[in-house]
Amino acid sequence: xxxxxxxxxxxxxxxxxxxxxxxxxxxxxxxxxxxxxxxxxxxxxxxxxxxxxxxxxxxxxxxxxxxxxxxxxxxxxxxxxxxxxxxxxxxxxxxxxxxxxxxxxxxxxxxxxxxxxxxxxxxxxxxxxxxxxxxxxxxxxxxxxxxxxxxxxxxxxxxxxxxxxxxxxxxxxxxxxxxxxxxxxxxxxxxxxxxxxxxxxxxxxxxxxxxxxxxxxxxxxxxxxxxxxxxxxxxxxxxxxxxxxxxxxxxxxxxxxxxxxxxxxxxxxxxxxxxxxxxxxxxxxxxxxxxxxxxxxxxxx
Amino acid sequence: xxxxxxxxxxxxxxxxxxxxxxxxxxxxxxxxxxxxxxxxxxxxxxxxxxxxxxxxxxxxxxxxxxxxxxxxxxxxxxxxxxxxxxxxxxxxxxxxxxxxxxxxxxxxxxxxxxxxxxxxxxxxxxxxxxxxxxxxxxxxxxxxxxxxxxxxxxxxxxxxxxxxxxxxxxxxxxxxxxxxxxxxxxxxxxxxxxxxxxxxxxxxxxxxxxxxxxxxxxxxxxxxxxxxxxxxxxxxxxxxxxxxxxxxxxxxxxxxxxxxxxxxxxxxxxxxxxxxxxxxxxxxxxxxxxxxxxxxxxxxxxxxxxxxxxxxxxxxxxxxxxxxxxxxxxxxxxxxxxxxxxxxxxxx
Numbered sequence: 001x002x003x004x005x006x007x008x009x010x011x012x013x014x015x016x017x018x019x020x021x022x023x024x025x026x027x028x029x030x031x032x033x034x035x036x037x038x039x040x041x042x043x044x045x046x047x048x049x050x051x052x053x054x055x056x057x058x059x060x061x062x063x064x065x066x067x068x069x070x071x072x073x074x075x076x077x078x079x080x081x082x083x084x085x086x087x088x089x090x091x092x093x094x095x096x097x098x099x100x101x102x103x104x105x106x107x108x109x110x111x112x113x114x115x116x117x118x119x120x121x122x123x124x125x126x127x128x129x130x131x132x133x134x135x136x137x138x139x140x141x142x143x144x145x146x147x148x149x150x151x152x153x154x155x156x157x158x159x160x161x162x163x164x165x166x167x168x169x170x171x172x173x174x175x176x177x178x179x180x181x182x183x184x185x186x187x188x189x190x191x192x193x194x195x196x197x198x199x200x201x202x203x204x205x206x207x208x209x210x211x212x213x214x215x216x217x218x219x220x221x222x223x224x225x226x227x228x229x230x231x232x233x234x235x236x237x238x239x240x241x242x243x244x245x246x247x248x249x250x251x252x253x254x255x256x257x258x259x260x261x262x263x264x265x266x267x268x269x270x271x272x273x274x275x276x277x278x279x280x281x282x283x284x285x286x287x288x289x290x291x292x293x294x295x296x297x298x299x300x301x
Numbered sequence: 302x303x304x305x306x307x308x309x310x311x312x313x314x315x316x317x318x319x320x321x322x323x324x325x326x327x328x329x330x331x332x333x334x335x336x337x338x339x340x341x342x343x344x345x346x347x348x349x350x351x352x353x354x355x356x357x358x359x360x361x362x363x364x365x366x367x368x369x370x371x372x373x374x375x376x377x378x379x380x381x382x383x384x385x386x387x388x389x390x391x392x393x394x395x396x397x398x399x400x401x402x403x404x405x406x407x408x409x410x411x412x413x414x415x416x417x418x419x420x421x422x423x424x425x426x427x428x429x430x431x432x433x434x435x436x437x438x439x440x441x442x443x444x445x446x447x448x449x450x451x452x453x454x455x456x457x458x459x460x461x462x463x464x465x466x467x468x469x470x471x472x473x474x475x476x477x478x479x480x481x482x483x484x485x486x487x488x489x490x491x492x493x494x495x496x497x498x499x500x501x502x503x504x505x506x507x508x509x510x511x512x513x514x515x516x517x518x519x520x521x522x523x524x525x526x527x528x529x530x531x532x533x534x535x536x537x538x539x540x541x542x543x544x545x546x547x548x549x550x551x552x553x554x555x556x557x558x559x560x561x562x563x564x565x566x567x568x569x570x571x572x573x574x575x576x577x578x579x580x581x582x583x584x585x586x587x588x589x590x591x592x593x594x595x596x597x598x599x600x601x602x603x604x605x606x607x608x609x610x611x612x613x614x615x616x617x618x619x620x621x622x623x624x625x626x627x628x629x630x631x632x633x634x635x636x637x638x639x640x641x642x643x644x645x646x647x648x649x
Contacts, residue, residue, distance in 0.1 A: 039445070039448070039449065039452075138329065138333065139333070141330060141333070142330060142333030142334060142336070142337060143337070145330055145333070145334055145627055145630055145631045145634070146334070146337070146623070146626070146627045146630065147585070147586065147588060147589030147626060147627075147630055148589070149589050149592060149593075150588075150589055150592065150607070150623050150626050150627070151337075151623065151627075153592070153607065153608075153611065153619070153623070154338070154341050154619055154620060154623040155341060157341075157611050157614075157616065157619045158341055158342070158616065230455065230456055234456075234458055234459075237458050237460075237461075238458070238459075238460065238592075238593050241458075241460045241593065241596075242593075242596065242608055242611065243612075244611070254458070254460075257458075257460065257461055257464065261464065264464055264467065264468055264472070265468065265472045268468055271461075271464055272461070272464065272465055272468070275458055275460075275461030275464065275465070276461075278458045278461060279456055279457055279458060279461065282455075282456040282457075282458070283452065283453060283456035285456075286452045286455050286456045287452060290448075290452060
C-alpha cells in the first residue's frame with residue numbers, strides 16, 4: 001500500500017487501486033513508448049501544427065487570401081510575402097495557411113463518413129453471416145477492385161466538381177477497407193462468451209452489435225483511419241490538381257499547384273510551395289500513423 | 302487395388318472445383334465492375350436523351366430519342382444491354398475524339414504500360430535489396446533511414462514531385478527531355494510494332510530516336526519508380542524480418558553457412574512468392590499513379606486520356622477508361638492469387 005508520491009509513481013505503479021488509475025497507467029506507458037520514437041513525435045508535431053494553423057488562420061494570416069493585387073503579381077518570396085505571390089498578386093503564405101482549413105475539413109469529413117459506414121457494413125456482415133455476408137462482401141470487393149483515385153475521378157466526373165462532391169467521391173471509394181476490418185473483428189468476437197451470454201439473456205441483435213461488438217472494433221478502425229489520413233489528403237490534392245476539388249478562388253493546395261503550373265519555369269514558388277505543404281502534412285500523418293501502429297501492435301503482441 | 306486412384310480423383314475433383322469457383326468469382330467481380338460504371342452513368346444529373354435532341358425539341362422527338370437510346374426500358378434491361386455491349390467490346394463513342402472508346406484506350410494503353418513497367422523495374426531492382434538490407438539491419442540507423450525514405454515515398458503528392466523534377470532536371474539542368482513521349486522530330490519516323498516507343502525504336506535500329514525516347518521516359522519512370530520502391534522495400538522488409546526469425550535460419554547459421562547465403566539465397570528465396578505478389582500489386586497501383594504523372598508529363602497514356610475526357614465532359618471515355626483500368630486491376634489481383642496457388646505448396 002504505497003502512497004503515490006509523485007504523478008509518475010502513481011502512473012507507473014504495478015498495482016493500480018482503481019480502474020481509472022489502471023487505464024491511465026496503461027495510457028501513460030503507451031504514451032511514453034510513443035514519445036521514444038522521434039519520427040512519430042515529428043509526425044505528431046506536424047499534425048498539431050496543422051490543426052493549430054487551421055484553427056487560428058483567421059487571426060494569423062498576414063493578408064486576405066482572396067485579395068488580388070495585380071501590382072505585385074508573381075513576386076518572389078521576400079520579407080513581406082514569405083512564400084511570394086501568385087499570378088493575381090495573392091499572398092501564397094496566407095493562401096497556404098487558409099488552405100489548411102480545406103485540407104483538414106476534407107480529412108475530417110471523409111473520416112467521419114467512412115469509419116462508421118464501413119464499420120456498420122462490416123459488423124452486420126460478420127455478425128449475421130450467410131447470404132447477407134456474401135452480398136455485402138461482394139459489394140465491398142467490387143468497390144475495392146477499382147483504384148481509389150480512378151473511381152473517385154469517375155464519380156466526380158458525373159457529380160460535378162466541387163468540395164462536397166470530392167468528399168463524397170473519396171468516401172465512396174474509402175469505406176471497403178473498414179468494412180473488411182470490422183468484419184474480421186466481428187467474426188472473432190461473435191462466439192465469445194460475453195456475446196453468447198448476452199444473446200442467451202435475450203438481447204436483440206441490434207443491442208449486441210452496438211453494445212457488445214462495435215466498441216471492440218473502434219480501436220483498430222481508429223488506427224486504420226490515422227494511417228489512411230495521408231492517403232485521403234493525397235487523393236483530395238490530386239482531385240484538386242485536376243480541377244475537380246474545391247473551386248477557385250478558394251485556396252486549395254492541389255488547385256494552387258495546378259494554378260502555378262503555367263509559371264513553373266520562371267516563378268517556381270507559385271506551384272512548389274503549396275505542394276510542399278501537401279507533402280509535409282501527409283508525411284506528418286504517415287509518421288504519426290506509423291508510430292501509432294508500432295505502439296498498438298506491440299501492445300497486442 | 303483402387304486405393305491409390307481414389308485420392309487422386311478426389312484431388313482432381315477438388316482442383317476442378319477450386320478452378321470453377323475461381324472463374325465464377327472472377328466473372329462475378331467483373332460483372333460488379335460493369336455494374337459500378339453503369340450506376341455511375343445512371344446517377345448523372347444530365348438526361349442523355351435531352352442532350353441528344355436539345356431542350357427545344359418537341360415531346361415526340363424527345364420520346365423517340367429515349368426509345369432509340371433504350372432509356373424507356375426497365376433499368377435491369379438497360380443493364381443487361383450494357384453488359385452485352387461491354388462484353389462485345391463496345392464501350393460507346395468518345396465525344397472528344399469521335400472514335401470508339403475501346404480503340405482509343407487500346408491506342409493509349411501501351412504508353413501507360415511502358416511507363417508502369419519501367420517504374421516497376423526500377424522499384425524491383427531497388428526495393429527488394431533495400432528491403433532485405435533494412436530487415437538484416439533491423440532497428441539500426443540503416444533501417445531507420447530506409448523507413449523514413451519509404452514513408453516519404455508514401456507521402457509525396459506525385460503530381461507535385463513531377464513538377465519539381467521537371468523544374469530541376471529539365472528546365473534548370475537540362476539533363477532530360479521534357480513532357481511527351483518522344484521528340485516531334487522522331488514522332489513519325491519510329492515504326493509502330495510493339496507500341497512501346499523505346500523498344501520500337503531499338504528494334505528499328507534508330508539509335509537517336511531510342512535515346513530521345515529514353516530521355517523522355519526516364520524522369521516520369523523514376524518518379525513512379527520511387528513510389529514503387531517505397532512500397533516494395535517496406536513489404537520486403539517485413540516479410541524478411543519474419544523469415545529471418547525462423548529456426549532454419551538459426552540452424553543454417555549455426556552450421557556455418559555464410560551469412561550472405563543464408564540471407565540472399567535461403568531467406569529471400571522463401572519469401573520470393575509474396576515479394577512477387579507485392580511487385581504485381583505495386584504495378585497495379587502504378588496504373589493509378591499514372592493518371593497524375595501522365596497529366597504532368599503530357600504522357601499520352603490512359604491516364605491522360607481519362608483526364609482530358611473529364612475536361613470535355615466525355616462520359617463514355619471516362620467510364621470506359623475507368624472500366625479498363627478496373628479490369629486490369631482485377632486481373633492482376635486474381636493473377637497473383639493464381640501465382641500463390643501454383644507456387645506455394647501449402648495452399649495447393
